[in-house]
Amino acid sequence: MTAHALYKYLDEMTPWDDRLQVLECLRVVDEAPDVKTFTFRSDSQTWFRYQPGQFITLELPVEPEPLMRTYTLSSSPSRPFSIAVTVKAQKDSLGTRWMFDHLKPGDHIRAFGPSGTFSLHNHPAAKYLFISAGSGITPMMSMLRWLNDFTPQTDVAFVNCARRPEEIIFRKELELLGAQMPGLSLGFLIEERSSRESWFGHMGRIDAVRLPLLAPDFREREIFCCGPDPFMRAVREMLESAGFDMAHYHQESFGAPAIERIQAPFEEEIAAEPPADAQPVRFALSDVEAPCLPGQTILQTARAAGIRIPAACEFGLCGTCKTMKTSGEVEMSHNGGILDHELEEGYILACCSRPLGPVTVEA
Incomplete structure (x- = not known):
């Protein structure tokens, strides 16, 4: 396809269909150990309309049966010509490992969505606190990028927890945004030092002592939390013990609830x-x-x-x-x-x- 055919004004394009699209992979970027960002454009030259913090489902052509995997968009809808997912490959993750090993620029993949209600658009506030751990940073990054493009003066306390300094996803971009957004305060918390990178910041796990150091006025903020289930459970219990109004607490999790699954008949x-x-x-x-x-x-x-x-x-x-x-x-x-x-x-x-x-x- 020629460059001229690729170039269209936004008002000449239709919005991304929210039920099924074919995406073309544009680039793959290493973000941290075992973490990559995959950027896509629409195969049918549509633009992407979604809320920051929402997710999509990718159909991964893994043999013998395609896998359906849900990934939060780390990109911002303020830049509607492409979308991106940032994924961490665990040792036993079939879908993400397939993406790491096989998905490359020029490849096409089917996608469904966007979906989800975990977005600041549904809970507007004067002050926000984003708390995340590991790849749970992705919806927070989508929301922060949107705020930077539309309302860079917004008061945001951004707290991210990681095991080691080099595992802080988007660290360089966050530090750049910290210099550009006057209302943004960054708080990184790591569990252990690393021989690869020096660290002089906060250490340990987030708790009732460290949270007030990272966000002294957390009781006045609309809180969004995302990360592994034990992490989110600990944050929730900590806030409840601190007397926080939990109507202003929101968390994102793709873990299935404890429900009885009925098997299909033979x-x-x-x-x-x-x-x-x-x-x-x-x-x-x-x-x-x-x-x-x-x-x-x-x-x-x-x-x-x-x-x-x-x-x-x-x-x-x-x-x-x-x-x-x-x-x-x-x-x-x-x-x-x-x-x-x-x-x-x-x-x-x-x-x-x-x-x-x-x-x-x-x-």
């Missing part, structure tokens, strides 16, 4: 006569009708019938399994993965929808 069970209280589900595009056994979801019914509906979190958060319901009624209990206007249009989340009678969906 093929021989499908072949047998379904129970009388099974509800028929018709998958219109696949021209298949299958019985949904009591307690099962439409997603489980689809899988048992050999129909693939993309799904990532499977507890109603990411919105990847969004599908149009054209007839019938369902009982749906989600965790924010679908918007009110989408419900009005007839969309449901297959992972957490159970038919109340005969149902037809576009799948």
